Amino acid sequence: MSDRVSRRPPSAATLRRLERASGSLATRAVARMDDELPWFRTMPADQRSWVMLVAQAGLASFVEWCRTPDRPPRLTGEVFGAAPRELARVVPLKHTVDLVRVTVEVMDDFVGTVAEPGDADVLRLAVLQYSREVAFATAHVYATFAESRGAWDARLEALLVDALVRGERPEELSGRASALGWAAMTPVTVLVGAAPQDGDVHAAIRRAARQVRSEVLVGVHADQLVVVLGGSPDLQSAAERVSDEFGPGPVVTGPVVDGLGRAGDSASAALAGLRAAPAWPGAPRPVAADALLPERALDGDPSARTTLQERIAQPLQAAGGEVLETVRAVLASGGNLEASARALFVHPNTVRYRLRRATEMTGLPVTDPRGAWTVQVALALAALDQERSLWH
Template structure:
């Protein structure tokens, strides 16, 4: 609110002289900025020209402001209309305050030379009052920009997460994420689970991830919370902490990949794992998607089926009949090594040796409940595939 009613405005002649001098004053203001503000000297030429335009617009707005004392100020559009968004994007609020201060100082220095005789005090007071109004307008510009930037960031983040869920694998994802401040190149993983019914899932998840120095993108896809994590040394520890922010039910961690452009692969595996997780009620939270390979394969996931073939069935088949035969015998006996040895007519130590070879090849132990289940599913699916190939 202006208090110009308490003093007379500058005369029309003074305002005409100020209007004619606006270009010169703006040039002098920018020259002084260059002298006293080290950061201003490093600005690109186009950004400095924006400052010149805003300074000229500010002086023109001062003239109009003084000519119509009863008109409410509309300084946001008048002063910053030349480059509002660009300035707010590249110049911090503190620096903009410095620019206004320098401009006001230059105008104050030239009051005597611009004002008509007897008008100097009125013009000087008008400059000071106007600078206060500009300060309020500046705060409004930056507040509006922050609000719109926040809304834009939320939309862009939702688009990035949705693209990952839909399986997009393009380099554009990295560019979009960079616009959101994503700086990590690798590693990257995707975490999926149910969205919490109440509370700020986005804010809580971000805080949890950033406490462990991880990059994070958050999105809600249908009723699922999808979280992209990256850049941390131990993503497993970050995923464990972040999983506390999900709703009830399983939380699945996709495989760690080397870049955001491949995060779609991690998301696909995590979502497939989430669909199949009900078949493993005792799964940890979070559970790696690869730990759910047998359930995913049974649920019809072709990637899981191919992975079991590659990681389990083929290595055992390539190790020779004795190793594969021993694994089958141990599985059939429920993990009883002595019974397996009798069935195979070998010593129990021979069974142990062959099982160790099988574990080295597949990373799975036939005597472990979970490992035995994965081996059983992998070998059963391999047998079905082999049988089908005979019919074609």
């Protein structure tokens, strides 16, 4: 720019005095940061030392810039290169602007002390021009960091979602997730379904998750869209909103687990549910993986078969013959309580009482078509397992 060429540099004597005072000025700048910036006082010692290095490098670069007015300042390397890249990660841009402001104010305050007679205005103008260059360099550093961090985060996110699908060890998942800022124990659920054919699905999912104040991880695995939701007080509502961004077909939600370390369990159940979902054409969207337990069991999912056994078949068997006998009678009659009562030679109210007990034990009403189907599959699989045990 023209002011770089036309400006008169401070005299050599002023620059020598400024160079000798640079260490003291950097110390004064850090001391003022400590006085004026409450967040700076809480920084760890190593990060404060990085700030001191940047301040010293900035003053040295300023002196060199004044000596060679025609040379554009290389602030990104000369100044910000004095600190590790982690500084941009731990110190937000807003705080860095405060640090630069305080340093420039200290330099401006001491212009009269270090400037030779007749150099004060020239040196003050040089400080003003240099601070502008520092502002541009700061923006460049943070923009570059944000771009590279965004690319790295996207890669790490893809690896994390892929690891969930493949069922990697929980400690590896938690470590990768912490690098993306996820809380260790936030409740988590996994959604799976078809990926949309067009549009930026990652941006659409993130936008939907922000609307419901949920953390999110997104990955496309083959033609399947895998979404991890966490940090929301109402994950069910969050899942319903995010499911709108999936492609056509069923969307299945895995069970809510207590952290990303167990998200693989949720993903496994959701993927098993997605494979079995075509067997229930009328399923809601999204549909819980646990609601698809009978279809999953028929599809060969051993965990679904075990769950049906533990939640339905075993409690009914343990309740005694009357409850189980009544459930079987109602299933055989298609839910007709009067016909079931006649077959059992009991009053219909007795049938209703026993069914209430069965519902309390299993959480499923046998008189509901979906509940009846689930109980019927559970009892049929339990009978097959019992028959096999007699032969072995």
